Structures are given as C-alpha cells and as structure tokens.
Amino acid sequence: MGIELKDIRFSYGKVQALDGIDIRLEGGAVGLLGPNGAGKSTLLKIMLGFLRPDQGEGRVLDYDIRTEQTLIRRRVGYMPENDCFIPGMDAVTFTAYFGELSGMPRQEAMKRAHDVLFYVGLGESRYRQLETYSAGMKQRLKLAQAIVHDPKLLFLDEPTNNLDPQGRKEILELILEISSKKDIQVLISSHILPDIEFICSYVVILNKGRVAAKGELANLREASFRLFELKVKGEPARFLERIRVLGCKVEETEDMILKVYMPPQLERKAIFQTAVEERIQVRQFLKSRTSLEDVFAKAVGVD
Amino acid sequence: MPIAERGYIHWDGELLERRRPWLPITRQGIRLAFKRKYFKFSFFVSLVPAFGFLVGIYAAEKIQDFKLKIEGVSTILQVNPGFFRAYFAGDFLLFMMLMLMVLSGAGLIADELRHNALQLYFARPLTKKDYFMGKAAILVFFLSLVTVVPGLVFIICKLIFSGSFRFLADYPWIGLSVIGFSALVTAFFSFYTLMISSVSKNRRYTAILLFAIYIFSDVLFGIFYASFRNPYFALLSIKANLQQVGAAFFNVKAPYAVSWIYSLAVLLTLCAVSAFILHKRVKGVEVIK
Numbered sequence: 001m002g003i004e005l006k007d008i009r010f011s012y013g014k015v016q017a018l019d020g021i022d023i024r025l026e027g028g029a030v031g032l033l034g035p036n037g038a039g040k041s042t043l044l045k046i047m048l049g050f051l052r053p054d055q056g057e058g059r060v061l062d063y064d065i066r067t068e069q070t071l072i073r074r075r076v077g078y079m080p081e082n083d084c085f086i087p088g089m090d091a092v093t094f095t096a097y098f099g100e101l102s103g104m105p106r107q108e109a110m111k112r113a114h115d116v117l118f119y120v121g122l123g124e125s126r127y128r129q130l131e132t133y134s135a136g137m138k139q140r141l142k143l144a145q146a147i148v149h150d151p152k153l154l155f156l157d158e159p160t161n162n163l164d165p166q167g168r169k170e171i172l173e174l175i176l177e178i179s180s181k182k183d184i185q186v187l188i189s190s191h192i193l194p195d196i197e198f199i200c201s202y203v204v205i206l207n208k209g210r211v212a213a214k215g216e217l218a219n220l221r222e223a224s225f226r227l228f229e230l231k232v233k234g235e236p237a238r239f240l241e242r243i244r245v246l247g248c249k250v251e252e253t254e255d256m257i258l259k260v261y262m263p264p265q266l267e268r269k270a271i272f273q274t275a276v277e278e279r280i281q282v283r284q285f286l287k288s289r290t291s292l293e294d295v296f297a298k299a300v301g302v303d
Numbered sequence: 304m305p306i307a308e309r310g311y312i313h314w315d316g317e318l319l320e321r322r323r324p325w326l327p328i329t330r331q332g333i334r335l336a337f338k339r340k341y342f343k344f345s346f347f348v349s350l351v352p353a354f355g356f357l358v359g360i361y362a363a364e365k366i367q368d369f370k371l372k373i374e375g376v377s378t379i380l381q382v383n384p385g386f387f388r389a390y391f392a393g394d395f396l397l398f399m400m401l402m403l404m405v406l407s408g409a410g411l412i413a414d415e416l417r418h419n420a421l422q423l424y425f426a427r428p429l430t431k432k433d434y435f436m437g438k439a440a441i442l443v444f445f446l447s448l449v450t451v452v453p454g455l456v457f458i459i460c461k462l463i464f465s466g467s468f469r470f471l472a473d474y475p476w477i478g479l480s481v482i483g484f485s486a487l488v489t490a491f492f493s494f495y496t497l498m499i500s501s502v503s504k505n506r507r508y509t510a511i512l513l514f515a516i517y518i519f520s521d522v523l524f525g526i527f528y529a530s531f532r533n534p535y536f537a538l539l540s541i542k543a544n545l546q547q548v549g550a551a552f553f554n555v556k557a558p559y560a561v562s563w564i565y566s567l568a569v570l571l572t573l574c575a576v577s578a579f580i581l582h583k584r585v586k587g588v589e590v591i592k
Contacts, residue, residue: 048426070428074318078426084419087410088335100327101427103318112314119311145423150314178311 005058019209029179031196034206077151102149135162213299231284328437349399353453364464384553392549408496410506417504454481484552498577501584
C-alpha cells in the first residue's frame with residue numbers, strides 16, 4: 001500500500017493548515033498541486049512523520065504516520081526543492097554518505113552511489129567537488145541521493161527547478177521511468193503543470209487545506225469542464241455576454257479563437273441557439289482538450 | 304551497456320537498522336576535517352605539549368642522569384597531580400583546543416544550514432539527537448586525542464619509566480581525574496562549538512565568534528580583576544573557569560580564590576544554554592520549507 005490518509009487536520013496555532021484531508025494513493029506517479037499556502041508542504045511533513053496531525057490517522061507504506069516515522073523515512077526518498085549539498089564533498093561521497101545514513105552498508109552504498117550517479121547523468125563528474133556543480137547538476141545530484149537507497153516511495157519537490165529545457169526533459173524522463181516501476185510510487189509536488197501532466201496520471205489538488213480535486217487526470221479533465229473552441233463571424237460582444245450568463249467561461253485567444261468552458265449541465269445546443277438569436281455565424285465548433293492548468297484553475301477557483 | 308541506458312535498477316540489499324545511526328556522520332566529519340591543511344597543522348601543533356610533557360616524564364625519571372648538567376631542574380620536573388593540571392588546564396593546550404574547534408567545528412552546522420543540508424539528514428531515519436551525537440562525536444574525537452589519550456599515556460609512561468606502581472599508589476585517583484576532567488573539557492567545548500556553529504550560516508562568522516567569545520570573556524575578567532581585585536570576576540572567563548575546575552579535579556591549589564563549584568556551575572550552565580540554543584536552531588521539521 002502507498003499512502004492512506006483519513007481526515008487529517010493540522011493547524012499552526014490559529015491557522016488551519018490542513019482541514020480534513022482524505023486521500024488514498026497507490027502506485028504510479030501522483031501530482032500534488034496547489035497554490036502557495038494550500039497545505040502541500042504541511043501534508044508532506046505529515047507524511048514524512050515530521051509533524052503529528054491534530055486529528056485523523058494515516059499510513060505511509062503501511063507504517064503509521066504517528067508512531068513509525070523512522071520506518072517511513074528509511075523507505076522513502078526525498079528530493080527537496082532548494083539546492084542542498086555538503087561543501088567539501090564530491091558527488092560519490094555525498095551520495096554514498098546519504099545511502100549509508102539511510103541504512104545501507106558502507107561498501108554497498110559506495111557501489112550504488114556510482115550506479116545512481118551514472119543513471120542521473122553525473123557519471124563523468126562524480127569526483128568533482130560539489131561547490132563547482134552547476135544548478136542543473138545539483139538538481140540531478142538531489143535526485144541521486146533520493147534514489148540511492150532504492151526507496152519504495154519518492155517525494156519530489158519541484159524536481160525540474162533550475163533546469164534548461166534539455167535537462168528538464170531528461171530529468172522528467174528519468175522520473176517517468178522510475179515511476180513506471182510497479183513497486184515505486186512517486187509523489188511530485190510542482191508548480192510546473194506541464195511536468196505533472198507529463199509524468200502523472202493521478203493528481204491531488206489542494207486548496208486552503210482541503211482536497212479541492214483528486215482523481216485520474218483524464219477523468220478530471222472530463223468531469224470538470226467541456227472545452228470547445230469556437231470561431232465566429234459577426235460582432236460577438238452580446239453573444240459572449242449571453243453565454244457567460246449561461247455559466248460558460250470564455251477566453252479569447254490572439255488568433256480570434258474563443259475557448260468556451262461549458263459547465264457539465266449545459267447542452268451544446270444552447271450555444272448555437274444563442275448564436276442564432278444574436279445573429280452570429282458559428283464557423284468552427286471543436287471539442288478541445290482540457291489542460292491540467294484548466295483543471296487546476298477550476299479547482300482552486302482562479303481564472 | 305551504459306548504466307543510463309540500462310534504466311533504473313533496484314538495489315537488492317537489505318537496509319540496516321543501526322544501533323548508532325550517527326556513526327557515518329562522525330566518520331565523514333573527521334575525514335572532511337583532515338582534508339583541511341590548516342586543521343592538520345593545528346592538530347599536530349596541539350599535540351606538541353603532549354610530547355613535551357612526555358619528555359618531561361622521561362626526564363623526571365632519569366633526573367639523576369641530568370642533575371649534574373641542569374641545576375634546579377629537579378624542582379620543576381615532578382610528576383604529580385600539579386604536573387597533570389599544568390598539562391590539562393595550561394593556557395597553551397586550552398588555546399589549541401579552541402583552535403581545533405575553530406578549524407574543525409565552526410562549519411559543522413553552519414555549512415549545513417547555509418547549504419540546506421539539514422533537510423537531507425532529517426529525511427533519513429535520523430533523529431535530531433542522532434544528528435547532534437554525530438556532530439559532537441567529531442569534536443569529541445579530536446579533543447580526546449589531545450586530552451584523555453595523552454593523559455592516560457602519561458600515566459602509563461610514568462609507570463614504565465619509573466618501573467614501579469608507586470605513582471598509582473600515591474595518587475590512586477589520578478586516572479579518574481584525567482578521564483573526568485577530559486570529559487568535562489570535551490563536553491564543554493563540544494556544546495560551545497556546536498552552539499556557536501548553529502547561530503549563523505556563515506562559517507567565518509562562527510569561527511570568529513568562537514574565538515572572540517573565549518578571548519573576550521578572558522579580557523573582561525582581566526579588566527575587572529585589575530580594577531576591583533575581586534577574584535569572583537574569574538567566573539566571567541571561560542578559561543579561568545576551566546582552570547579552576549581543573550585544579551579541583553587534580554586536587555591542587557586553584558589559581559583564584561573562588562570555589563570551583565561556582566566555576567563548574569558556570570560551565571554546566573553554559574552547556575545547558577548551548578543545548579537549548581541548539582535545540583531551537585536546528586529544527587527537525589526543517590525538511591520542507
């Protein structure tokens with residue numbers, strides 16, 4: 001089992017950071033999304049066993065988050081958001097060191113450190129001092145230290161920060177490959193929604209300490225909106241005003257395409273009916289793919 | 304086939320549940336300290352007094368051979384508790400211990416705060432106590448090499464050179480005094496160094512602070528003592544307090560007319576304050592910003 005949280009509540013003094021989180025995640029890659037202050041970090045802290053929830057219960061990798069924190073951390077890999085290293089070390093020593101701290105025997109940790117450094121693309125520079133590493137290399141190093149002990153669950157916090165497009169593509173492919181292993185679960189917290197779309201099939205969106213949306217990405221796209229692209233001829237101002245009243249959200253693109261987000265209960269016919277009444281000629285009406293950005297915006301209530 | 308092309312492969316070993324999970328921290332810390340050439344130099348310089356005193360023990364036993372050559376030396380070279388106090392609470396050794404702490408300990412936590420490494424430690428099966436133990440053990444290792452190890456070697460050498468156990472019969476408690484005072488000095492400097500190392504992210508700043516507080520406390524004592532001639536001002540000085548307690552441990556006259564209990568209380572209070580500051584500065588939940 002991966003992660004199971006039931007009615008988790010946590011507050012920092014009077015500020016309610018988490019308010020009844022219920023999630024059950026198993027296998028594959030899961031995206032954890034939410035605006036700043038949504039409770040993502042607090043949730044990760046609770047899952048890693050750093051904070052005890054005020055209320056609720058949960059298990060990570062079948063260990064209790066309240067009483068078996070050390071056991072959780074032994075089997076979890078964590079890649080933090082910001083740069084972190086120990087000056088004076090080279091990459092092999094650094095990676096082996098954290099492998100050893102996770103419980104690997106010394107010789108094994110060193111051997112495995114070489115392997116994972118090659119795997120993340122730092123093989124040639126593994127004996128270089130970490131102070132001389134570029135931002136992108138440090139990002140790869142963080143991934144190496146997170147996977148050195150072959151964790152069952154990998155927490156990745158903004159894994160593509162500071163990476164150039166090619167580096168980002170490579171890291172995403174590595175993560176995708178790791179998450180494709182049946183026995184490794186990956187939980188990614190990121191603000192870069194295309195990254196989440198690339199890797200994850202399941203997302204949890206937090207907002208104000210609550211789960212705003214969760215589920216298979218494909219289902220969320222379907223369930224949240226029906227997005228259509230329209231090209232019209234005529235003066236569209238009144239038409240747009242009327243379809244907004246019907247509950248549609250409309251965006252105009254630079255190339256004069258109208259992106260219309262229709263609420264689930266509204267029928268397409270209503271759009272055509274309104275167009276007829278407003279003497280607007282609909283020249284294109286295409287069902288469009290709802291992006292994760294759209295789902296996210298809907299879930300957290302922003303445009 | 305290149306590893307990157309082989310894809311992700313599992314590690315087929317078993318993760319150990321260590322009884323001393325802090326040991327890798329200590330081992331790595333010692334290795335990193337010895338990578339610094341200034342540290343290596345200081346470390347060997349700090350061993351000089353030990354060699355000097357060892358020569359002194361040899362000379363004291365063979366004094367008959369030297370007596371005709373150097374007059375008056377017999378009064379200086381007497382291996383007794385005062386000899387041990389002179390080594391352990393001597394200005395030079397205390398200063399060199401401070402230098403060792405500056406060069407090996409100033410960055411122990413500061414560097415990791417600066418480079419956000421704490422979150423990596425605490426994402427492992429390590430508690431805050433393990434982390435501190437690992438860091439403190441680095442300092443304990445170096446301090447022990449200039450305190451308890453030479454102290455016990457002195458006793459053994461004295462017995463070997465004299466060819467009898469009379470020294471131990473005269474001072475049966477000397478071994479315990481060596482261990483006890485070494486433990487106190489080591490514990491004090493370890494707490495002091497770790498605390499100072501945790502107050503800033505800048506290694507240079509913490510190094511200066513380590514040095515400055517030690518020296519300033521002694522200067523302050525000097526100024527007040529010169530002005531008011533009150534020995535209780537010795538309690539302001541870290542060095543004077545260590546020397547007072549050292550004198551008590553080796554059962555010799557204290558340098559200042561103040562009870563050593565007060566000095567011990569000052570040192571223990573400083574240790575407690577250091578532990579409190581460390582606890583506040585290094586947070587186990589710093590794993591995710």
